[in-house]
Amino acid sequence: MVGQASQPSAAAPKVEVRDLTIRYGQKVALHDVSLDIRENEIFGIIGPANSGKTSFVRALNRMDLFTPGMRVDGTIRFDGRDIDKWRNVYALRRRIGVVFPLPVGLPMTVYDNVALAPRLNGIRKRAVLDEIVERCLQRAALWDEVKDRLNSLGSLLSGGQQQRLTIARALSQDPDLLLLDEFSIAVDPVTTMRIEDVLKVLKDEITIVLVTNLVQQARRLANRTAFFLMGEMVEVADTEDLFTRKTSDERTQAYVEGRFG
Amino acid sequence: MGGVSAIIFIIGIFIFITKEGLPFLLGRFDIVEFFTSPRWRPTSEHNPTYGALALIAGTASVTGLAMLVAVPFSLGAAIYIGEFATGRTREILKVLVELLAAIPSVVWGFIGLSIMNPLIIKLFNVPVGLNVLNAGFILGLMAAPIMTTIAEDALKAVPDTYREAAEALGATRWQVIRRVVIPASKNGLVAAVLLGVGRGFGETMAVLMASGHSINLPTSIFDSVRALTATIAAELGETAVGSDHYRALFTLGIFLFLITFIINLTADLVVRGIRKK
Numbered sequence: 246m247v248g249q250a251s252q253p254s255a256a257a258p259k260v261e262v263r264d265l266t267i268r269y270g271q272k273v274a275l276h277d278v279s280l281d282i283r284e285n286e287i288f289g290i291i292g293p294a295n296s297g298k299t300s301f302v303r304a305l306n307r308m309d310l311f312t313p314g315m316r317v318d319g320t321i322r323f324d325g326r327d328i329d330k331w332r333n334v335y336a337l338r339r340r341i342g343v344v345f346p347l348p349v350g351l352p353m354t355v356y357d358n359v360a361l362a363p364r365l366n367g368i369r370k371r372a373v374l375d376e377i378v379e380r381c382l383q384r385a386a387l388w389d390e391v392k393d394r395l396n397s398l399g400s401l402l403s404g405g406q407q408q409r410l411t412i413a414r415a416l417s418q419d420p421d422l423l424l425l426d427e428f429s430i431a432v433d434p435v436t437t438m439r440i441e442d443v444l445k446v447l448k449d450e451i452t453i454v455l456v457t458n459l460v461q462q463a464r465r466l467a468n469r470t471a472f473f474l475m476g477e478m479v480e481v482a483d484t485e486d487l488f489t490r491k492t493s494d495e496r497t498q499a500y501v502e503g504r505f506g
Numbered sequence: 507m508g509g510v511s512a513i514i515f516i517i518g519i520f521i522f523i524t525k526e527g528l529p530f531l532l533g534r535f536d537i538v539e540f541f542t543s544p545r546w547r548p549t550s551e552h553n554p555t556y557g558a559l560a561l562i563a564g565t566a567s568v569t570g571l572a573m574l575v576a577v578p579f580s581l582g583a584a585i586y587i588g589e590f591a592t593g594r595t596r597e598i599l600k601v602l603v604e605l606l607a608a609i610p611s612v613v614w615g616f617i618g619l620s621i622m623n624p625l626i627i628k629l630f631n632v633p634v635g636l637n638v639l640n641a642g643f644i645l646g647l648m649a650a651p652i653m654t655t656i657a658e659d660a661l662k663a664v665p666d667t668y669r670e671a672a673e674a675l676g677a678t679r680w681q682v683i684r685r686v687v688i689p690a691s692k693n694g695l696v697a698a699v700l701l702g703v704g705r706g707f708g709e710t711m712a713v714l715m716a717s718g719h720s721i722n723l724p725t726s727i728f729d730s731v732r733a734l735t736a737t738i739a740a741e742l743g744e745t746a747v748g749s750d751h752y753r754a755l756f757t758l759g760i761f762l763f764l765i766t767f768i769i770n771l772t773a774d775l776v777v778r779g780i781r782k783k
Contacts, residue, residue, distance in 0.1 A: 339676035349671040
């Protein structure tokens, strides 16, 4: 795992963040963060509540556009292109899948949930949609459980299933980047482990940013991990180093060992 | 207590109008004549007839046109207020809509008489401006604020997480509204329209003033018509208590009551459908 982490660094980073500061009105949620996210890695972000993790994810997806009062300074480059300069923010979002903390099964059928994004992109052929729906549900490890009830309401699935449905939906437009914001908060441990297995496989094809409040989850999954604390990035390092006291910062050590937070 | 007394009042009203109308229903009433004859001549000395078809057609045509006006207006307004307007604009608009809902119906009727009437005569070059078009338009404007308020509540009941989830998939604002918000609030929107229809059926004063109040099976929107409600309002004061005419008017009342009851019940069931999901 550790070996893999340093390997792709030769290539240009998937996401380059420079001097990122996020404010809500007067309040600074994240201050002056610079980091790189490499292609095909799982990039973990850990930190206690209110440390700016979610704001960071929202900025990557340009969610600030529809959040009154949210202001983003600094630059974020996605595949080398400044995300502020994308002509069309919707095209950017189609390349980024997002999974929110609480599962959101949209009030439509399981099938329509997954087919929504392809349909927005103008795909109409039933056969093509069928193929996308099956593939995404397979990749999210949900297919076997729902294949017989694709036409029942997505919002009626259990919490863990809905969260995997959300992942399937996020995968439905073949994103290059998958953002997971504390996905396991409303999911039982068994389902969490299943989703974690899914992520390990997905990483070969897409880049994953994993925001988590479970320190051990970052340790299990992430190639590199950043530690956010009270709106600052304390440090970013290979996950193994972060957890084996090779880091310089005492606050990180205290946090990962569970002494606060 | 409030709920119980409301139920008692409603049952009381129903018993009262039934009691007053029943002797006619059991005696002089001819159901075929009532629903198929357009001749409402209760005051004829030799041969009074009680055909309500023209009145039903009057109410239906005015309400129908009112909905054609009100549905697009109010749904559009609800979507703008609920999904696009923010902060002050939104608050001001909501207050304005509620103010519109508070205009008394006689004032609307007055607008129909004194503004719409000459305007229609001038614009369409017709002899009379008090007709289906006038009443329907006025009624549409009257029903729109209530429908807007209820429709906006329905849109607001859609959780923001749905909107965010759809936006994260790259949906534009309109796609979010069309694909996610409207389907999710469908029941509430239908209920809003139904309550608007109920309002249209029950409205009296404005329709009385703006429709021309002449018994007619309308063939165009420039025909004057007479509504069920307006008939009751205009004639009840001039009948002898206990006469056939008096009781026939109460029969119209029972009919109206049943229709609005069915409409409101349907709206209620539709709204309850939302909660079950």
